[in-house]
Amino acid sequence: MREIAVEAGVSLRVVQYHFDSKHDLLVSALRMLHEENDRRARARVEALRSPDDPRALLRAVLEEFLPLDEQRRTALRVFAAYYARSLTDPELAAVFLHDEQPLEELVAAVLRGAREAGRAAPDIDPSREADLLVSGITGLGMDVVHTRRTPASVSEVVDYHLERLLPA
Template structure:
């Protein structure tokens, strides 16, 4: 088995353990047993326990980015700013088994993101990167006349990404359905991508 396949086999074992019961008490021996490898192989392919967990998280993030690209590519060419923003936000919702499992794994890492120095940077950098992506898409849409000039795209990006995070938790907890969460996202995008008023001088077409 090649190096990358073995690393992925171990990462998937971490993900399964995370979705079944969290990561607080998971040991290297448990990961090795779940992955069907010898404990010393974890050290060979990753290193310490923290490095195993961080490595599994890195592989999960890479998978998530690729799947997001694939779904965004399926939107059409060109998909339009609203569809792109919507697609990015929907990646934050557990709308299918793959995304649900991914977000359960992220939830298992959450306490570590808050309290353990080795993990803090990994948790801290993800949200601003996503917010900046959404903000950039909104700013370009505004420049193209698809969003009124008086909309603060930075504030809206922060609101949308934070709101999607909150919707994610409520869907995972069964407080609302995936369809209800998507409807909330769509309503907010309807508000932002409102037709510019004629007197504003904005160019371009409304959504």
């Protein structure tokens, strides 16, 4: 907590006033990281040139989980560290593993809308495809962090699956 006070340019007492414990600070920091990443992702998705194109929209959403710039690379590393700690910390796990699945629901909604508009393969199950896309991109992002894959190779995998789901 001393290091955080120094980094923030405030006294240790100020940090202790706002956070009851180091654990409370860690949980709050994780929540703030989620909120900041959500804000950045929404801004990038809203900046799309063709927001009505389901493939472009899904690509933009999925790319948010790839370390394509320093901010996302750092965020992914921090999330990985928090995730590892959450395996033994129920309060951190609650931040990661809550009942809502907004990303999966968003991806499924895009796929469902594309299917209803005749722009997606008619036999897809949007919810199951969303689960696979989201979990897949998370793992692929970690592969990029570990330099097991390149962003370009991951982009090819994403294109492959989006073409399968949303044929041109």
